[in-house]
Amino acid sequence: MLHKKNLKGKFKMYKNFFRYLISAIFLLGFSVNSNADFKVGFVYVGPTGDHGWTFQHHEGRNAVEAAGIKTTFVESVPEGADAERVIRQLAQSGHDLIFTTSFGYMDPTNKVAKDFPNVKFEHATGYKREHSNVSTYSARFYEGRTLLGHIAGKMTKTNTIGYIASFPIPEVIRGINAMTLAAQKVNPNIKTKIVWVFTWYDPGKEAEAAQALIDQGADVIMQHTDSTAPVQTAEKAGVWSFGQASDMQRFAPKSILTSIIDDWAPYYVERAIAARDGTWKQQDTWHGLKEGMVAMGPYNSAMGADLVKEVEQLQKDLASGKVHSFTGPIYDQKGNILVAEGKVADDGMLAGMSVYVKGVEGDIPK
Amino acid sequence: MSLDISFIGILIGSIMASSVPLILAASGELITERSGVLNLGVEGMMIIGAISGFALMVITDNLFIAIVGSMLSGVIISLIFGFLTQSLLTNHVATGLALTIFGIGLSAMLGKNFVGIPGKEFPILFSSLRESIPFFGPILFGHSIVLYFAFALPFLTNYFLKKTKLGLVVRAVGDSPVSASNQGINVILVRYCCILYGGAMCGLAGAYLSLIYTPQWIENMTAGRGWIALALVVFATWSPIKVLIGALIFGGITILQLHMQAIGFRIPVQFLSALPYLMTIIVLVVISRDSRKIKLNTPTSLGRIFYKEK
Numbered sequence: 001m002l003h004k005k006n007l008k009g010k011f012k013m014y015k016n017f018f019r020y021l022i023s024a025i026f027l028l029g030f031s032v033n034s035n036a037d038f039k040v041g042f043v044y045v046g047p048t049g050d051h052g053w054t055f056q057h058h059e060g061r062n063a064v065e066a067a068g069i070k071t072t073f074v075e076s077v078p079e080g081a082d083a084e085r086v087i088r089q090l091a092q093s094g095h096d097l098i099f100t101t102s103f104g105y106m107d108p109t110n111k112v113a114k115d116f117p118n119v120k121f122e123h124a125t126g127y128k129r130e131h132s133n134v135s136t137y138s139a140r141f142y143e144g145r146t147l148l149g150h151i152a153g154k155m156t157k158t159n160t161i162g163y164i165a166s167f168p169i170p171e172v173i174r175g176i177n178a179m180t181l182a183a184q185k186v187n188p189n190i191k192t193k194i195v196w197v198f199t200w201y202d203p204g205k206e207a208e209a210a211q212a213l214i215d216q217g218a219d220v221i222m223q224h225t226d227s228t229a230p231v232q233t234a235e236k237a238g239v240w241s242f243g244q245a246s247d248m249q250r251f252a253p254k255s256i257l258t259s260i261i262d263d264w265a266p267y268y269v270e271r272a273i274a275a276r277d278g279t280w281k282q283q284d285t286w287h288g289l290k291e292g293m294v295a296m297g298p299y300n301s302a303m304g305a306d307l308v309k310e311v312e313q314l315q316k317d318l319a320s321g322k323v324h325s326f327t328g329p330i331y332d333q334k335g336n337i338l339v340a341e342g343k344v345a346d347d348g349m350l351a352g353m354s355v356y357v358k359g360v361e362g363d364i365p366k
Numbered sequence: 367m368s369l370d371i372s373f374i375g376i377l378i379g380s381i382m383a384s385s386v387p388l389i390l391a392a393s394g395e396l397i398t399e400r401s402g403v404l405n406l407g408v409e410g411m412m413i414i415g416a417i418s419g420f421a422l423m424v425i426t427d428n429l430f431i432a433i434v435g436s437m438l439s440g441v442i443i444s445l446i447f448g449f450l451t452q453s454l455l456t457n458h459v460a461t462g463l464a465l466t467i468f469g470i471g472l473s474a475m476l477g478k479n480f481v482g483i484p485g486k487e488f489p490i491l492f493s494s495l496r497e498s499i500p501f502f503g504p505i506l507f508g509h510s511i512v513l514y515f516a517f518a519l520p521f522l523t524n525y526f527l528k529k530t531k532l533g534l535v536v537r538a539v540g541d542s543p544v545s546a547s548n549q550g551i552n553v554i555l556v557r558y559c560c561i562l563y564g565g566a567m568c569g570l571a572g573a574y575l576s577l578i579y580t581p582q583w584i585e586n587m588t589a590g591r592g593w594i595a596l597a598l599v600v601f602a603t604w605s606p607i608k609v610l611i612g613a614l615i616f617g618g619i620t621i622l623q624l625h626m627q628a629i630g631f632r633i634p635v636q637f638l639s640a641l642p643y644l645m646t647i648i649v650l651v652v653i654s655r656d657s658r659k660i661k662l663n664t665p666t667s668l669g670r671i672f673y674k675e676k
Binding site: 051162197199202203206211212251361366 | 478484581620
């Protein structure tokens with residue numbers, strides 16, 4: 001879910017620009033009565049109503065607000081020059097802490113941070129911390145994928161798992177690999193079929209991709225795209241599916257086995273309070289199941305009590321660090337060793353992952 | 367992977383379902399353009415239709431009201447375009463683009479409270495026949511009423527343009543508004559009607575997405591289909607039947623390439639993704655080589671502002 005924005009169409013930019021313009025006008029209006037008390041600003045890449053990525057960040061903002069801290073947000077801000085202006089505007093209008101919630105805000109965030117040393121900045125999914133007032137944070141979504149893989153491996157009858165992928169970036173490939181490794185562990189005959197749709201967000205196309213995978217024999221469907229269309233297609237076709245980014249259970253109550261949920265709220269509240277109380281320090285955060293930044297939706301009872309128990313145990317073990325999603329031996333598609341027996345992949349390798357593990361069908365689009 | 371005959375039937379059925387929004391929007395836009403008006407607001411009208419249809423379905427729980435309402439919303443928003451271009455004589459291209467941007471923004475605002483609500487199952491016709499007849503069952507039966515309407519529409523449009531007096535009037539207005547006006551035809555009124563009709567069809571196309579194809583509301587859910595419909599009209603050289611062929615090719619290859627990926631063809635995925643666009647253009651260009659026919663079909667005064675001197 002990293003650099004969504006770069007990859008979206010030009011015409012989307014028009015839309016975003018239009019909405020940004022309105023937001024900017026509002027911001028100008030707000031900028032008068034600031035400075036007096038502590039305020040937190042949020043910059044979103046999508047609309048708060050996307051029911052996925054931005055929706056979950058917005059939930060995090062609501063939690064900060066509920067903790068009694070004033071917040072402002074600007075949605076659908078394109079990455080690039082517009083982002084810098086919005087971030088600068090927030091900094092100028094008396095915000096003390098600013099969360100920039102998309103990969104492409106990395107450079108603008110650092111640029112603005114240089115000019116506002118007294119304002120704290122938190123950038124999601126990036127790696128640049130050029131100034132002492134910039135922190136970065138992300139979530140280990142792949143741990144959730146490991147759980148999905150375990151469930152999928154047990155639930156499939158056709159030994160075929162269908163995976164709707166968005167763009168060939170490490171974030172997405174890491175998810176495919178984590179899922180496949182976990183599925184292989186419980187079911188060595190598993191095959192992962194992947195369809196690339198080259199969009200984060202096109203319900204029609206996502207539904208078609210899900211249908212194609214189902215027609216090709218997949219009886220478990222999962223996606224790394226944002227809409228609920230794949231789970232609805234799975235529900236109609238009577239196959240299993242998983243929710244992505246937020247709990248999608250009500251869209252496919254029979255089909256959804258569980259959902260991976262991004263939960264930014266505790267982190268946002270903690271950091272906002274730290275900034276208010278003057279204890280905020282620069283850091284790089286990559287939290288997972290342990291800290292609750294990655295959470296799982298309710299498990300479907302159709303999995304059976306035994307499997308639910310098994311998965312809950314695995315979830316605990318992943319959280320405690322007893323089990324790692326990428327434990328050796330791991331081989332790539334050609335059979336070369338990636339991670340030696342008894343070792344686990346380090347964060348550097350995870351962050352740059354760009355090859356499939358053995359058992360995944362097809363090539364990564366270059 | 368089974369390539370048996372009944373599987374191909376299912377495949378053709380889903381290709382038909384995926385091309386419906388393109389057929390509806392392109393057929394509507396075709397009439398608008400044949401009257402000499404270039405409305406680039408197709409995407410905006412579709413998205414307004416999508417949210418209106420979905421919102422009305424949630425509020426009234428009546429699919430008939432939702433469908434009719436979505437068409438009405440398309441009419442209302444195209445009326446803005448009509449008023450600006452026909453009564454205030456603004457530039458068609460700029461106004462159409464503005465309509466799309468406006469439509470996307472407005473739909474997002476209207477849709478705030480409808481995100482995350484699951485849609486309702488839309489009734490399908492002859493579902494028992496679909497199961498009982500191999501191959502032809504999934505092609506001919508088990509679709510929504512909107513699909514049958516969409517597949518009849520290009521033929522009706524063709525008949526309307528070629529065989530009816532009103533169709534002749536529309537073509538005359540699109541080819542030579544001045545002569546038409548001298549013949550006593552109210553050019554502005556005809557163009558208004560064609561714009562509103564186009565709006566209604568685009569609204570219906572959007573509602574097909576939010577009510578039938580993927581029953582839910584998400585911002586920007588038309589995802590560029592309006593632009594593809596616009597391109598189809600041009601590449602089909604303003605012929606309704608060719609619009610149908612183009613829409614089917616586009617929908618067909620979109621779905622086939624997903625199947626090819628799932629089967630595991632070793633063809634670069636980017637090429638497969640570009641294939642629907644490529645093939646649609648190639649086929650339409652090849653079947654529309656007859657330059658005499660193109661001249662005949664092209665509305666000569668497309669996009670030009672017409673005003674009656676007083």
